[in-house]
Amino acid sequence: xxxxxxxxxxxxxxxxxxxxxxxxxxxxxxxxxxxxxxxxxxxxxxxxxxxxxxxxxxxxxxxxxxxxxxxxxxxxxxxxxxxxxxxxxxxxxxxxxxxxxxxxxxxxxxxxxxxxxxxxxxxxxxxxxxxxxxxxxxxxxxxxxxxxxxxxxxxxxxxxxxxxxxxxxxxxxxxxxxxxxxxxxxxxxxxxxxxxxxxxxxxxxxxxxxxxxxxxxxxxxxxxxxxxxxxxxxxxxxxxxxxxxxxxxxxxxxxxxxxxxxxxxxxxxxxxxxxxxxxxxxxxxxxxxxxxxxxxxxxxxxxxxxxxxxxxxxxxxxxxxxxxxxxxxxxx
Amino acid sequence: xxxxxxxxxxxxxxxxxxxxxxxxxxxxxxxxxxxxxxxxxxxxxxxxxxxxxxxxxxxxxxxxxxxxxxxxxxxxxxxxxxxxxxxxxxxxxxxxxxxxxxxxxxxxxxxxxxxxxxxxxxxxxxxxxxxxxxxxxxxxxxxxxxxxxxxxxxxxxxxxxxxxxxxxxxxxxxxxxxxxxxxxxxxxxxxxxxxxxxxxxxxxxxxxxxxxxxxxxxxxxxxxxxxxxxxxxxxxxxxxxxxxxxxxxxxxx
Numbered sequence: 001x002x003x004x005x006x007x008x009x010x011x012x013x014x015x016x017x018x019x020x021x022x023x024x025x026x027x028x029x030x031x032x033x034x035x036x037x038x039x040x041x042x043x044x045x046x047x048x049x050x051x052x053x054x055x056x057x058x059x060x061x062x063x064x065x066x067x068x069x070x071x072x073x074x075x076x077x078x079x080x081x082x083x084x085x086x087x088x089x090x091x092x093x094x095x096x097x098x099x100x101x102x103x104x105x106x107x108x109x110x111x112x113x114x115x116x117x118x119x120x121x122x123x124x125x126x127x128x129x130x131x132x133x134x135x136x137x138x139x140x141x142x143x144x145x146x147x148x149x150x151x152x153x154x155x156x157x158x159x160x161x162x163x164x165x166x167x168x169x170x171x172x173x174x175x176x177x178x179x180x181x182x183x184x185x186x187x188x189x190x191x192x193x194x195x196x197x198x199x200x201x202x203x204x205x206x207x208x209x210x211x212x213x214x215x216x217x218x219x220x221x222x223x224x225x226x227x228x229x230x231x232x233x234x235x236x237x238x239x240x241x242x243x244x245x246x247x248x249x250x251x252x253x254x255x256x257x258x259x260x261x262x263x264x265x266x267x268x269x270x271x272x273x274x275x276x277x278x279x280x281x282x283x284x285x286x287x288x289x290x291x292x293x294x295x296x297x298x299x300x301x302x303x304x305x306x307x308x309x310x311x312x313x314x315x316x317x318x319x320x321x322x323x324x325x326x327x328x329x330x331x332x
Numbered sequence: 333x334x335x336x337x338x339x340x341x342x343x344x345x346x347x348x349x350x351x352x353x354x355x356x357x358x359x360x361x362x363x364x365x366x367x368x369x370x371x372x373x374x375x376x377x378x379x380x381x382x383x384x385x386x387x388x389x390x391x392x393x394x395x396x397x398x399x400x401x402x403x404x405x406x407x408x409x410x411x412x413x414x415x416x417x418x419x420x421x422x423x424x425x426x427x428x429x430x431x432x433x434x435x436x437x438x439x440x441x442x443x444x445x446x447x448x449x450x451x452x453x454x455x456x457x458x459x460x461x462x463x464x465x466x467x468x469x470x471x472x473x474x475x476x477x478x479x480x481x482x483x484x485x486x487x488x489x490x491x492x493x494x495x496x497x498x499x500x501x502x503x504x505x506x507x508x509x510x511x512x513x514x515x516x517x518x519x520x521x522x523x524x525x526x527x528x529x530x531x532x533x534x535x536x537x538x539x540x541x542x543x544x545x546x547x548x549x550x551x552x553x554x555x556x557x558x559x560x561x562x563x564x565x566x567x568x569x570x571x572x573x574x575x576x577x578x579x580x581x582x583x584x585x
Contacts, residue, residue, distance in 0.1 A: 011584075045429075048433040049432070049433055050429055050432050050433050050582070051582050051583070052582065052583060070436075070437065071435075073433060073435040074435040076433065078429075078430075078433045080426060080429045080430075080433075081426075082425075082426045084425070084427040084429050085425075085427070086342070086346065087425070088346055088349040088350055089342075089345070089346075089349070097338060097342050098430065098434075100334070100335070100338040101335055101338050101339070101431070101435075101436055102434055102435065103335075103435055145430070
């Protein structure tokens with residue numbers, strides 16, 4: 001549905017997007033992850049035909065966005081970072097206007113506007129002026145605007161920014177319900193959002209793709225060794241040596257100690273589930289097993305690992321270019 | 333075409349959903365009325381003298397023409413307020429992103445904005461027709477020269493609008509757009525005065541370039557193809573440059 005090949009965008013000497021390639025299949029939700037300034041918005045703007053790429057091609061819904069922009073744009077719904085609302089129009093007027101310029105047939109327009117407003121939970125504000133809406137409503141009117149012409153491809157730049165937790169859940173549910181009929185790309189720097197809504201993740205940093213995979217694979221692939229979190233009430237004894245004797249255990253580290261209760265991180269060989277052995281060892285000694293759970297590497301850690309690795313890899317390449325996105329990581 | 337109309341309607345609605353549309357229509361009606369009243373007072377005084385001298389005063393030549401010429405100057409002052417926000421406001425608020433990612437060509441967007449601004453301008457002119465009707469009530473002027481005069485005003489305004497769109501497309505700040513447009517219009521107006529003190533060749537060139545100079549014949553009630561061609565090509569050129577400016581903006585990002 002979307003195919004991006006060797007896309008680059010340079011502003012003068014600054015490279016915002018550097019040779020990005022990826023594909024999105026029909027009906028898929030792709031998460032676009034990266035620190036601020038990584039090139040997410042630029043890539044999305046190129047895909048929606050807002051600006052041309054310096055190099056490379058992008059096919060959206062079967063049309064080259066540069067050669068056949070009108071055809072491609074007809075099939076794209078786009079929610080930019082700031083919802084593009086006209087403050088003095090009412091919500092209904094605004095969505096109706098967008099429907100007109102997106103080419104919704106005039107006969108269907110009225111009904112389409114009503115159903116879209118309902119679907120994005122803004123029907124109760126239909127006669128309010130866009131400029132007087134709260135941030136959350138603005139964001140959802142922006143979403144309504146992107147959905148109005150029932151596009152094949154939806155490109156959403158931080159769709160949940162500025163929403164309250166309830167609205168975030170509603171919006172995520174809405175986005176998830178769109179998968180199947182629509183192909184969705186959404187960008188975000190909120191990591192749980194990606195694992196909850198997206199089937200695949202593209203992590204970009206400094207304008208480059210550093211990882212593409214499903215959220216689960218990403219966490220698994222980068223995990224290396226598996227770690228168990230174990231909390232033991234050893235009654236004053238040192239629980240580390242017995243645990244070290246269990247086959248498959250590589251390392252036992254004390255993560256923190258509260259009185260007699262020791263919290264341990266037991267690192268084990270990959271693929272060997274030795275939770276039973278650990279439990280048996282502890283119980284057989286008459287100690288209290290308070291907690292035993294696998295510690296998965298969260299997407300946060302994956303993200304940090306991937307984006308920092310990238311920076312260590314090529315410290316020589318363009319010091320001025322990497323300086324800015326690097327700062328973005330620190331802020332977050 | 334329906335896309336163009338959609339944009340034009342949106343523009344027109346945005347003028348009248350804020351005070352700007354009403355202020356412009358009202359202000360123009362007021363100033364036009366004031367000039368109308370003054371010309372009328374002068375005309376009444378003069379016509380008495382002329383009648384005593386055995387001449388018949390012509391309402392079209394001695395009253396309407398003067399009013400239209402003065403109103404051309406008011407338009408020059410008010411027009412930047414119509415055009416200054418057209419593009420700059422969309423850029424500032426980010427709505428330009430909606431327009432440029434919709435299945436619209438640049439030409440459709442620009443034409444829509446042009447028609448929208450012309451709609452407001454036409455409304456401003458429409459109100460002044462009331463003043464002209466007073467003439468028909470109390471006298472018997474010819475309507476054709478007046479119609480020609482209004483056609484001239486529309487075309488001249490079109491030049492200003494296309495120019496204003498161009499300036500507005502160059503900046504994000506509508507105040508900058510307004511001031512720059514105003515400076516440009518002022519320059520195109522005073523260029524006449526520069527021409528008058530120069531040699532004959534320079535004068536010809538300068539007066540050809542001046543937007544207001546071409547309005548003279550229309551005010552007199554004459555529709556000369558020369559001026560029609562000038563105005564229409566000026567408008568086309570202005571809109572063309574706007575299209576180029578919007579396109580280059582896209583490349584620069």
